[in-house]
Amino acid sequence: MKMQRRFAVIGGIIIIIMVFMGLGIAEVFGAGGAFRCGPHFGPFGGFHRCHGFEGDMPGFVLKGLDKKIEKLNLTPAQKTEYEGLRAHLKENLLAAKEDRLRFREVVRNEMAKGSPDVAALNAMMKKKIEGVSVALQHDLDLFESFYSILDEGQKQQVVAGIRERMAARDKCREEKR
Numbered sequence: 001m002k003m004q005r006r007f008a009v010i011g012g013i014i015i016i017i018m019v020f021m022g023l024g025i026a027e028v029f030g031a032g033g034a035f036r037c038g039p040h041f042g043p044f045g046g047f048h049r050c051h052g053f054e055g056d057m058p059g060f061v062l063k064g065l066d067k068k069i070e071k072l073n074l075t076p077a078q079k080t081e082y083e084g085l086r087a088h089l090k091e092n093l094l095a096a097k098e099d100r101l102r103f104r105e106v107v108r109n110e111m112a113k114g115s116p117d118v119a120a121l122n123a124m125m126k127k128k129i130e131g132v133s134v135a136l137q138h139d140l141d142l143f144e145s146f147y148s149i150l151d152e153g154q155k156q157q158v159v160a161g162i163r164e165r166m167a168a169r170d171k172c173r174e175e176k177r
Contacts, residue, residue: 058093062086068161072154081149085142096135103128 065086074082106124110116147155 058090058097061093062090065089072150072157074154078149082146085146089139089142092135092139099131 069082103124107121110121147158150158
């Protein structure tokens with residue numbers, strides 16, 4: 001019985017280590033706590049796992065954005081402007097989430113058919129890509145609007161954060177090579 005218990009404890013420790021390796025803890029909390037989602041490699045080969053969303057991607061994105069905005073110490077006028085931009089972003093994210101769910105269901109229904117119409121799926125996917133492109137362009141416009149209300153010190157903080165994130169991603173890419 002002691003031998004079985006020993007194997008159970010050792011097996012549990014090995015499983016915990018394997019899980020941590022699979023989660024890519026260094027990627028999740030690397031670069032000043034920056035959150036990342038990307039390919040992670042674990043005990044069962046390569047796989048992709050997203051952490052922390054818990055089904056509420058818009059809430060997750062806005063919560064992270066709010067944390068970063070807090071560090072900028074916005075003036076009351078800037079806060080008012082930010083709340084307007086945040087409301088637009090929230091609306092866009094919620095609409096995109098609903099659109100993704102509808103699109104996924106349409107694709108699944110088509111693929112469930114005995115003979116799916118690949119040409120129709122191709123056309124739908126191209127249209128979807130165009131829609132995503134337009135939405136991303138709108139989000140970039142929102143970012144530009146927000147950036148324009150910042151003072152020089154706040155702008156430098158934002159730029160420094162972007163540079164830090166870029167450097168962390170470059171380092172991650174180099175490590176994968």
